[in-house]
Amino acid sequence: MFGVTVVFEFVLLLDLIRLKAPRYFPARILSNLYREKEKDSLGPHIYLIAGMLFAILVFPPPIAMAVIAISALGDATATIVGVTRGKRKIRPSVSKKTWEGSIAGMVASFVFGFIGFIALAFTPAYIGYVGTIGRGVVIGLVLNAAAVPVFFLIDYYTPKPLPVSDNLLNPILIGFTMWGLYGLFLL
Structure with missing residues (x-):
């Protein structure tokens, strides 16, 4: 359970960076993989x-x-x-x-x-x-x-x-x- 919690927090942090400060998002190339409707919201992996x-x-x-x-x-x-x-x-x-x-x-x-x-x-x-x-x-x-x-x-x-x-x-x-x-x- 601890591992899943840590992964969740890490992935959530990355997604928030992608949304709020995109130039600091470490994997900008991955941003292109999002569907149009997902680009301005949390990614499906968060849910x-x-x-x-x-x-x-x-x-x-x-x-x-x-x-x-x-x-x-x-x-x-x-x-x-x-x-x-x-x-x-x-x-x-x-x-x-x-x-x-x-x-x-x-x-x-x-x-x-x-x-x-x-x-x-x-x-x-x-x-x-x-x-x-x-x-x-x-x-x-x-x-x-x-x-x-x-x-x-x-x-x-x-x-x-x-x-x-x-x-x-x-x-x-x-x-x-x-x-x-x-x-x-x-x-």
Whole structure:
């Protein structure tokens, strides 16, 4: 957690320098990578790291690990596939997001989230969260299956009509969905 906090503070400081004192920004060439709408606001990576930090602070470690994998790798997969292979827009007049990107993002979210959950849930320190290996696999499959529609809905409704970054919403909403569902396994 300390490491993520330090990274967040460092990256936030750099982004504030980029916005408030651009001539002092140490990596000016990177400024060209921002989309037009991001040039005058905090970069998407700030929201992603803030969401990851939230997940680490709030959720049990196996769920936090799955949430981080979904937020980072699922969303990245959706973007890459959408930009390189996407042909059919989900909402043509509102967003550039494509069905191809969203489907790839959902598949990647399920796979990476499950791997992240299992990788941490089966370590000796956290096996108590799932009990047996078989039960852990079932819990991991159910939690990640529930995360996929949440991932899609966030992808669908951001940035319009919700003017909030999906990089921030993904870890928070997916995390609470997984955590709430995990609570049912404890009954």
